[in-house]
Amino acid sequence: MxxxxxxxxxxxxxxxxxxxxxxxxxxxxxxxxxxxxxxxxxxxxxxxxDFLARSLRTRSSGMVGCLVSDVSNPLNGSIVRAAEAHLRDAGYMLVVASTANDPTRERAAADEFKGRRFDGMLVAPGSGANDSMWRELALGGTPVVVLDRDPIGARDDSRWPAVLVDHHGGAKAATRYLLGLGHRRIALLTADARMRPSRERIAGFQEAYAETGVDPSGAQLCIQSTPMDFAQGDTVALLRGERRPTAIIALGTRILAGVLRAARNLDLSVPRDLSVLSVGDTDLASVHAPAITALRWSLEDVGRAAAELLLQRLRGDFGGGQSRALLEVDLVLRESCAPPLLRSVQL
Amino acid sequence: MxxxxxxxxxxxxxxxxxxxxxxxxxxxxxxxxxxxxxxxxxxxxxxxxDFLARSLRTRSSGMVGCLVSDVSNPLNGSIVRAAEAHLRDAGYMLVVASTANDPTRERAAADEFKGRRFDGMLVAPGSGANDSMWRELALGGTPVVVLDRDPIGARDDSRWPAVLVDHHGGAKAATRYLLGLGHRRIALLTADARMRPSRERIAGFQEAYAETGVDPSGAQLCIQSTPMDFAQGDTVALLRGERRPTAIIALGTRILAGVLRAARNLDLSVPRDLSVLSVGDTDLASVHAPAITALRWSLEDVGRAAAELLLQRLRGDFGGGQSRALLEVDLVLRESCAPPLLRSVQL
DNA sequence: CTCTTCTATGAAAACGTTTTCAGAAGTCTT
DNA sequence: AAGACTTCTGAAAACGTTTTCATAGAAGAG
The missing domain is CATH 1.10.260.40 (lambda repressor-like DNA-binding domains)
Incomplete structure (x- = not known):
């Protein structure tokens, strides 16, 4: 027409x-x-x-791909939105693909991105990412920025531009805080321990025990790979078990929801009978009664920093080489943590 | 290379x-x-x-655009994810643009989609969409599916394929339920009344009053255009006011959060002093203590239906012409609604 | 055996741009 | 006045495909 x-x-x-x-x-x-x-x-x-024709000739599509597990997860959504906004200002269009952490789909999406001559990519692969996956990503020279992941097994680990969140520091601060309140038996509930965020948090958790000299035998790790609603059942089992924890650190929204449901079902009052600390600050955490103490970091900053890092590469300006951003994590004190009851302390 | x-x-x-x-x-x-x-x-x-070259020749890019206010809103995120999954299975790639309901950005994004020869579009314009906006969208003959909006002012209103959610029926059922419990002064908190979802809900709300023969003077509409955290302040004002409502219907997550915060601040117990009903079921609603009674519909279905409708057009198969889908809304009864206290009933 | 229809192939023309190249003017500089 | 730049312009060559067209041979019909 x-x-x-x-x-x-x-x-x-x-x-x-x-x-x-x-x-x-x-x-x-x-x-x-x-x-x-x-x-x-x-x-x-x-x-x-016609951008298509233009792209064909100039060999640059003006598009940037984003590999993420699931856009409908607000954590990812916020990152994507921020990145999109910044990339758009620079004239790029962001295409996101939800891969459900499935390596096959990640590969397929990356291939399609390359087939369409995307100018760059933002990637947050799942735990299935291995050596060859990273190598494949790097292939063809498309600039890639990594979102809160470790390119493990990839050559030149440290060469990949990445924006990282200081989960280690955050988890350590949270654990120290609970230890300081007098808790000794703290449970850490996490989903996929093979991915950077969880791995770093676990490390921080353990480091807090070590640094404060508290007997680490009270630290409990509860790891499961299907994240959805496992937390509720798991929490019930945990709380009914022999060495019932007096505090729980819940990684992620869905897990927090499960923990809170479980506590209600067992008629445990938060924070009297159980202290709860959320990793990631959401509406659920801030509005819940009692309001949940949480670790918070800026998702917008993650998206923005990633976009910046990528744009820098796209301009060919590897300037000064600050190729990684480390974003800080804050502990937001609210009402869901209190010293443990004495009877629980009686080891 | x-x-x-x-x-x-x-x-x-x-x-x-x-x-x-x-x-x-x-x-x-x-x-x-x-x-x-x-x-x-x-x-x-x-x-x-090289998909680019192929697209140039075949005049079809294999891409579908999606105009939505904000991907980071899980409501939109879920729709997008479902649509993406179905479109991918059919060989299409989905590109979403967050427009913040800004007509300028909507136009810009739509233009860019067309410039890149996108094969189709899924659109949920904000309230700024007018006659010319819809006309422009239709221009060029790109198939368009509307997401829970009314193409008001567009020629051939009814000709636009659309997937609609039955907010009208849902709100009516919710209101009848509250009226049935004995509530007479019910407040409806909503953001932008000019958009279809809110408009339909308000209509359903009023229709419930009318049909049950209850004096509609108790019905209160509280409308504001900045959705973020206005609800808290508004709710406080409402609850301190002369004719304090005994029940609140809160449209959307953010508003629900505001209402709950306000209730806590005023030391009002839910549901004893105030019944709360959420439009849209979220983690916040289901995990909150007490659990919030909510209207629920399937976001996945919205995305899937939209994708189906669009794919149908893309195949040139306008088959039978069922060009609109109406999705039902369920009332999920939980603990946040109860009959009003007598003293509040004393008109 | 001839006439038609089918199958298989390569040359070449699209698709809509950007970019290279060569040349035509004009403006300096000596 | 002759070269050496500069500024402008259009023809034509890309970019990597798909598709049309012409042609050649094979197979089938009469």
């Missing part, structure tokens, strides 16, 4: 194809007359450039 | 360009020998087709 091409504009303006292209792209070497005529003809005809 | 093109494959297989294209696309008229040689050469060279 519309299909008004650069050729039509050239015809209307009475100049050549190349002149139109130059005029429209503000190139050098174009006379005032031509510039004016072309501009006029273009608007009169309602010319809209 | 890689840049292995169809020409290289042709050379390696000792056949012509066109034969390779035919062989690879499983076209008719290709001999067994050629098919074999080409396949072998292609895999040996690691040939990956």
């Amino acid at each position: 519309a299909a008004v091409t650069i050729r039509d504009v050239a015809l209307a303006a009475g100049v050549s194809l190349s002149s139109v292209s130059r005029a429209l792209n503000g190139g050098k070497y174009v006379s005032a007359r031509v510039a004016h005529d072309v501009a006029q003809a273009a608007t009169r005809l309602g010319y809209k450039p | 890689a840049a292995v093109t169809i020409r290289d494959v042709a050379l390696a297989a000792g056949v012509s360009l066109s034969s390779v294209s035919r062989a690879l696309n499983g076209g008719k008229y290709v001999s067994a020998r050629v098919a074999h040689d080409v396949a072998q050469a292609a895999t040996r060279l690691g040939y990956k087709p």
